[in-house]
Amino acid sequence: MMAWLERRLRGSVSSSIPYTDPLRAGRHPFQTFMLGLCVISGIPLLAGRETAGSIDATLPDWLAVGWGICLFGGAVTALVGTYWRGEIDTALMLERMGLDLTGTAAVCYTAAILIVASIPGVVAAAIVLGFATACLRRARDVAAMFVRAKNGDG
Amino acid sequence: MAEVMPYIVSALGGGGLGLAIKAILDWRAVRAKANLDDTSAAVSLTKAATELLNPLRTELAARERQVLALRDELDVCTQEAQALRNELAMARVEADALRREREQDRARIRVLEDMLRRR
Numbered sequence: 447m448m449a450w451l452e453r454r455l456r457g458s459v460s461s462s463i464p465y466t467d468p469l470r471a472g473r474h475p476f477q478t479f480m481l482g483l484c485v486i487s488g489i490p491l492l493a494g495r496e497t498a499g500s501i502d503a504t505l506p507d508w509l510a511v512g513w514g515i516c517l518f519g520g521a522v523t524a525l526v527g528t529y530w531r532g533e534i535d536t537a538l539m540l541e542r543m544g545l546d547l548t549g550t551a552a553v554c555y556t557a558a559i560l561i562v563a564s565i566p567g568v569v570a571a572a573i574v575l576g577f578a579t580a581c582l583r584r585a586r587d588v589a590a591m592f593v594r595a596k597n598g599d600g
Numbered sequence: 601m602a603e604v605m606p607y608i609v610s611a612l613g614g615g616g617l618g619l620a621i622k623a624i625l626d627w628r629a630v631r632a633k634a635n636l637d638d639t640s641a642a643v644s645l646t647k648a649a650t651e652l653l654n655p656l657r658t659e660l661a662a663r664e665r666q667v668l669a670l671r672d673e674l675d676v677c678t679q680e681a682q683a684l685r686n687e688l689a690m691a692r693v694e695a696d697a698l699r700r701e702r703e704q705d706r707a708r709i710r711v712l713e714d715m716l717r718r719r
Contacts (some may be wrong), residue, residue: 470650504605510610533664535641543620550616552692554609561602585619591686592626595641 468591472541472584473527480577481521481528484548486517500558500567513551520547524581542588549581 464474465474491514501510524544552574559571627641633712
């Protein structure tokens with residue numbers, strides 16, 4: 447039984463780790479998971495059912511919907527760019543755009559949590575701010591590649 | 601503080617939108633440059649990504665050299681340890697031989713003492 451399991455696992459192990467390459471680093475499992483969470487949490491938000499309490503408490507309806515679109519749309523765009531099978535420049539552009547929007551939405555959510563919950567909300571705000579930082583950091587890394595490509599020798 | 605939240609969010613949203621528009625502009629600029637250079641944008645970006653990896657590659661190469669140097673040192677120490685072990689084994693064999701010789705000498709001395717006592 448163990449030998450059979452071992453044979454199956456050996457066959458499924460990849461010989462490469464694609465997301466170690468800066469061009470494909472967006473395919474890291476953690477990034478995919480977090481963006482997937484944003485997509486999942488954005489669906490009921492845009493359907494007008496459950497919303498983030500802090501956002502509802504601090505923003506007018508139209509701005510709350512705009513925030514939801516930014517979060518959901520940004521996460522979808524980033525995921526599409528990450529797994530885009532076409533040209534790499536289009537993929538990176540979509541990923542960067544999506545991460546900028548998602549990171550911005552996360553920063554807004556951090557501000558809303560701190561305003562509504564104050565000190566008790568510091569831990570939640572720190573987690574969301576960490577996610578925002580990660581999104582904007584990856585977007586910045588992709589931007590660095592575009593700047594080098596723009597200014598380089600070709 | 602809650603009253604200014606819509607303004608904060610609007611400002612942040614504007615910033616985010618600005619970053620997204622910059623992404624599109626950079627993409628178009630890279631494509632335009634690639635057309636001018638008669639290459640492809642993918643090649644330019646791959647080259648840029650490789651250049652970003654170069655400092656890491658240099659560090660990795662330095663660490664590999666360190667590992668090789670330590671491995672050479674380990675080989676030398678292993679050989680020295682083996683030589684010392686061989687020397688120790690030979691010294692033990694010599695000590696055993698000397699011990700046997702001493703026993704034989706003691707036995708001869710006892711025989712001679714017996715002979716002297718009988719006289």
